[in-house]
Amino acid sequence: MSTKIVIDPITRLEGHGKIHIFLDDAGSVDRAFLQIPELRGFEKFVEGRRAEDMPQITSRICGVCPTAHHMAATKALDDLYGVDPPAAAKKIRELIYSTFMVEDHALHFFFLGGPDFVVGPAAPKADRNILGVLGQVGLEVGKEVIGVRKQLRELMGQVAGKPIHPVFGLPGGVSRTLTAEIQDEFRAAAARAVEFGTFALGVFRDVVLSNPEYVELVTSEAYTHRTHYMGLVDAANNVTFYDGKLRVVDPGGHEFLAFDPRDYLQHIAEHVEPWTYMKFCFLKDVGWNGFAEGPDSGIYAVAPLARLNASDGMATPLAQEAHDELISTLGGKPVHHTLANHWARIVELVYAAERMSELAADPEILSPDVRTLPTAPPEEGIGVVEAPRGTLIHHYRTDERGLITSANLIVATQNNAARIAMSVDKAARWLITAGEVDDGLLNQLEMAFRAYDPCYGCATHSLPGQMPLLVQIHDADGEVVRELRRD
């Protein structure tokens, strides 16, 4: 018989996660995990629909990263119709995608992760929010975050349709060419983004790295897991977001796998536990050995830190410099400290901005040749990109008319699910002994999974409630004996 603690929004507003903590008879943590509400019925919903509608449909699944779904779906259509887009089309896609990565990472670092890092883990609860971040970094910085993001989103909108519902990826290319005027705007925006990324690195150095307590927290055992890491890399094994091979390194940092994303089913499988509907991805080549660390466990991580770990470095100079600083400060690759994701995210922000700059300066993006018409009969298509939160896989099968017969998505948070569960579990064990629950539990548990920025893939728009988090502590018979509320 085990005791159970549930952290749950008291008014079950949509889109919120729950944390379950089971205690054993001695009051120690038996098992703890994060449960995330998920949309149901995707496979059934898309059955019989036209494959070419998937970039629109899948981008509407979620209001958080529609561009990532749109791009993965578009690439899956390239594969489905066996068509290779012209070089200009690939560059335009990557330009849009890099723009998206800059704005998403900028938002996360300052406003989503900021309360943990910029304001600080020890700050009073009331200050650990976006307003607290603004108080720390100043209003001008806040305005710049909003301003950069607005400029980037407007630019994306001009080329790809509303950022929330992009409409420009087609099998074999993109729906429009770029003008010299838009190219100029991209160049200007990219320059501002690079400057912004450099500034963000400075903030991280000033606020986090200069504070020994933060550094101690980042490197503490409570937030450390020695797992495998996966990410897309280019031909030189540098981080790439748009296209490449999937590379996996083992917990010692050695290349373990490097495969064509089309072969993902040979390497990735999903484990099911009786206590949750969540599926936990693991490496088939190692096998599922429970929620365990080390080389004998198939658990792997994705997302910014995992991408840095799985690569040899960054393809652009400022990002490479930032990468080297992170890796050397944290003791070399692979870096196993989950909270270092926040730092890795800015390294990637700088890379995305520099990549945007390179692509915007490339004369080829003005080429009128942006589409190769598909001619092959459709059968099966797989498309993979690195979403801000990690590897995103779209996989469709169709009949000969191109109507979907089956679809499979593996989103970043699924790839990370096992490690996130381990992080929540470890933090809970750290904080709960003999049934005594530390009042800092909520903050610290949240920090454990917020570094991954797990995506509550659905309904993330909804109204917030007054008390979105509740810790329920159940005794060995399952009765609630204590509640902790976030208010």
Place this chain on the structure above:
Amino acid sequence: MRTLVLGLGNELAADDAVGVLVARAARERIADAADVVASSASGMALIELLAGYDRAIVVDSIQTGRNPPGTITELELEQIGRVVAPSLHQAGLPEMAAVAERLGLGFPSETRVLAVEVLDPYTLGGAMSTPVAAAVDELARRICNRVERWASEQTRT
């Protein structure tokens, strides 16, 4: 005076479509008096949608489990607590309003929220539940009344 009617929701996800459908139902009737937008945006993107308006009505789904599906709760922005949710993607309207105010971004000075209790906002391609679907007309009616009242108040002043 610029007025925004904002219907939030995911059109593909059963009851979560309610905000989008309400926006659509209200659009033609108040097109002269307000901008009407349907969106699945969240968090900071809400700032971009709302900035520059003087008044706003937001329609969104809510799941409290305390009221029967289809129940409409009308709230002032101030009545919704500011939150630090598990993922700050979920930073909601009140926090966005506070941020916008601090940054001088011109957020609506009055925001009415119409929250609809939903049954199932999670099934893609699922049908809306009967009571939630039945609430669409009433929501559209309330929105139109409110927008008209604001418009007439403005005429008088």
